[in-house]
Amino acid sequence: MEYLPNIIFAIILIAGIGYFANNVKKLVRNIKLGHKVDANDHKSERWKNVINIALGQSKMVKRPVSGFLHVIVYVGFVIINIEVLEIIIDGLFGTHRVGQEFLPAALYGFLIGAFEVLAVLVLVSVIIFWIRRNVIKVKRFLSSEMKGWPKSDGNIILYFEVVLMCLFLVMNATDTVFQSANSGNVISQFIAPWFNGFSLEALHTIERTAWWLHIVGILAFLNYLYFSKHLHILLAFPNVYYGSVEPKGKFNNLEAVTAEVKLMMDPEADPYAAPPETAEDEVPAKFGASDVMDLTQVQLLNAYTCTECGRCTSACPANLTGKKLSPRKIMMDTRDRLEEVGKNIDINKGKFVDDGKQLLGDYITNEELWACTTCNACVEECPVSINPLSIILEMRRYLVMEQSAAPLELNNMMTNIENNGAPWPYNQMDRLNWKDE
Amino acid sequence: MSEQLKVPTMAEMMAEGKQPEILFWVGSAGSYDDRAKKITKAFVKILNKANVDFAVLGTEESNTGDVAKRAGNEFLFQMQAVMNIEVLNAYEVTRIVTCDPHSFNCLKNEYPSLGGNYDVIHHTQFIQELMSSGRLTLDGNTYKGKRITFHDPCYLGRANSVYDAPRDVLKKTNATLVEMKRHKGTALCCGAGGAQMFKDAEPGNKEINVLRTEDALETQPEIIATGCPYCNTMMTDGVKFKEKENQISVMDIAELIANA
Secondary structure (H helix, E strand, C coil): CCCHHHHHHHHHHHHHHHHHHHHHHHHHHHHCCCECCCCCCCHHHHHHHHHHHHHCCCCHHHCHHHHHHHHHHHHHHHHHCHHHHHHHHHHHHCCCCHHHHHCCHHHHHHHHHHHHHHHHHHHHHHHHHHHHHHCCCCHHHCCHHHCCHHHHHHHHHHHHHHHHHHHHHHHHHCCHHHHHHCCCCCCHHHHHHHHCCCCHHHHHHHHHHHHHHHHHHHHHHHHHHCCCHHHHHHHHHHHHHHCCCCCCCCCCCCHHHHHHHHHHHCCCCCCCCCCCCCHHHCCCCCCCCCCHHHCEHHHHHHHHHCCCCCHHHHHCHHHHCCCCCCHHHHHHHHHHHHHHHHHHHHHCCCCCCCCCCCHHHHCECHHHHHCCCCCCHHHHHCCCCCCHHHHHHHHHHHHHHHCCCCCHHHHHHHHHHHHHCCCCCCCHHHCCHHHHC | CCCCCCCCEHHHHHHCCCCCCEEEECHHHHHHCHHHHHHHHHHHHHHHHCCCCEEECHHHCCCCCHHHHHHCCHHHHHHHHHHHHHHHHHCCCCEEEECCHHHHHHHHHHCHHHCCCCEEEEHHHHHHHHHHCCCCCCCCCCCCCCEEEECCCCCCCCCCCCCHHHHHHHHCCCCEECCCCCCHHHCCCCCCCCCHHHCCCCCCCCCHHHHHHHHHHCCCCCEEEECCHHHHHHHHHHHHHCCCCCCCEEEEHHHHHHHC
């Protein structure tokens, strides 16, 4: 029975990581429902983006208050998690604070001291975040798409972090050996006196409880990610890597259209020629996107990465003037629909069975799509290189090229371009008249 | 405009066996829209004054297809692009300047993969170039001390990261340049982009151009400077909506420089 705690620990660890891995597999499968994207170009620029934008948080700090607080939580999260290494080793091998044995006392004290200071800073930041969401009510957290689950999700993450940080500090404060060594207990020494009247045994029980809850909490949090907006802590990195390295104004040219236009314009082309029979040249079933499977893998990764901060929406000219369009909602809808499709595949043993629903109409309305000015403010704002505009454009393409469902005025404009090469009904031959007016 | 403008066409140039140093892409707004035509002429005035060897396509120019693309009509865009590229390549055009950031973005970024590779610049970049090479000098101090605020066009600024050229040019007029709260990367759209120019806005509580005009009015400007014919229309309408058209004028940088 001596090894019972070690065995229990190993089981919890394996179960925690195993369940998460299983969900990651689903996530990858869902993302792969999208079209493949060739992102083998600009490798050095992509890595530079990962370093500056993802690791360096360069876009986060453009809004100084939330940016600064976020950097604290981010740095705290990354660094305090070094402690998890020790916890795992201790848990598996029944050691206690194995770092103390292997590291010089001064270094160990310094590390734990740094973790403690960061834990307090994270606590303070997280509490300010909570106040911003629930007391001050920062406008971008109040939009209609933030009602219900997204609102709870945001708060649950904050509670998780508060609890984890408190457990870490209590664990240190009630560790009598650690306290008596008096190295690295920069914060916990002030918490220790709260437990002054407790017996040694009670202190030990509290310490053990905090230790167990801390590691179980971390595993629970890890598994919570998949069901939460909080996936960004992992996906921000690949997402920034795959983000666009082109000028923002450059919209992709649909290759399938190019092929058809070339055929139309080429007097030599044989309109009755059979299309080449390679898989690469397969004409897509449709132009544009009406559902998540029509989007690219990068766009679907974007949807999973979005942490619903709403910076995009707070900069969107359409949203600022009361229109229904919210770029954040575009991303949330895309993820919700993708999850729905994923569950459909789970239930139907690996095959998607038509559920009579799609992203267009059931999630995103035409009204939202037509309100976009394609100004790229949302793309510019996103701290992790998400591009809501590309999804809007892809869905407009579907509306126009597959359904001829553009607003009447736009149809008139396009007819004019077709007939006389200008969006207005003016004669092509009058194009130079301005010269003599 | 009193003096006669010299506007050679590519066809005329070719007939004379000449190749201009740059093609001026006038664009649909610049060709047909009454307000935008004034910008076109102002820019030609600058080109003439600086003795720039340029030409236009005239009746051989057609819409870039930019607006069709943003509206979702990729077919129409590519048809227009392929047609224009055929003409541009036949004239062996290498360099293009335009007063329309939408044409600028489209020609620069979206034509290359369809076979149209040109060095494309915005007119504010070209004016800056003319000034720094000494080909264009400003006499007089028409705008000395005037408060000017510049509205960044989305397709020049955010879309292509051109923020300095228009500002550098404006500074040369000795005007006092005042920035709106939202400027450069965070500049608010005028409301015309993405084909909105050609349709009514979706239901909301305000027009985008009014909101953007309010941004501009906060700086208490005498002049709102623009670098896009569509922005110009939107801001002009916004100023009228605010009943400030007697105090504040909305002018393209080409117009400001042509008068300086």
